[in-house]
Amino acid sequence: MRVWRTATQADIPALEALIESAYRGDASRAGWTTEADLLGGNRISQAMLAETLADTNQQMLVCAAEGAELIACVTLQKRPDYGYIGTVSVQPTLQGGGLGREILARSEDWLRQNWGLTLARMTVIAQRPELIAWYQRRGYHDTGETAPFPYGDTRFGAPKRDDLYFCVLEKRLAA
Secondary structure, eight states: OOEEEEOOGGGHHHHHHHHHHHHSTGGGGGSSOOOTTTEESOSOOHHHHHHHHHOTTEEEEEEEOTTSOEEEEEEEEEOSSSEEEEEEEEOGGGTTSSHHHHHHHHHHHHHHHHHOOOEEEEEEETTOHHHHHHHHHTTOEEEEEEEEOOTTOGGGOEESOSOOEEEEEEEEOOO
C-alpha cells in the first residue's frame, strides 16, 4: 500500500537519500533517470530541502511504502502564471513501474486544486532526450525556451560536460 502526503521537516534525511539515489552516483544506475554520466557531486542538500519546506510558495509531495519508507517525491512551486514541477524522484529499483506517471498526475491535480493553476512547467536537462520524450508522452511539450545550467553553483552538482542546459516543457491542465 502506498501513502501520499506532504513532506515535513522530519522527512529531510530520507528525502535527501531518495533524491540522491534517483539522480547521482552508482545507486542511480539501477534506474533510468540517472544523471551520473552528466553530473557528479550532490543533487540536493538537507539545507536546500529545509528552504523548500519553509517556503510558502513551495510544497513537496512524498509517497511512502508500507513501513513508511519514502519511495517517491516531487517539488511543486507556485509561480505567478504557472506551477513548476521539479525534483521528480522515484527510488531507482521501482522506476518503470508507473510511479512516475502517478507523481505527475498527483502534481497536476495538486496545482489545480490547491493553487488554482492551469499550466504546469518544468525544466529538463537537454542532454536527456529519453526523459524529455517520456514527459512528452505525458502531454508536456517543448516550449522552445531554454535555461542555462547553473555552472559554478556547486549546490546543483559538478558538471562533467560544458554544454549542459535545460529545455522548458509545459502542459495545460484541464480545469
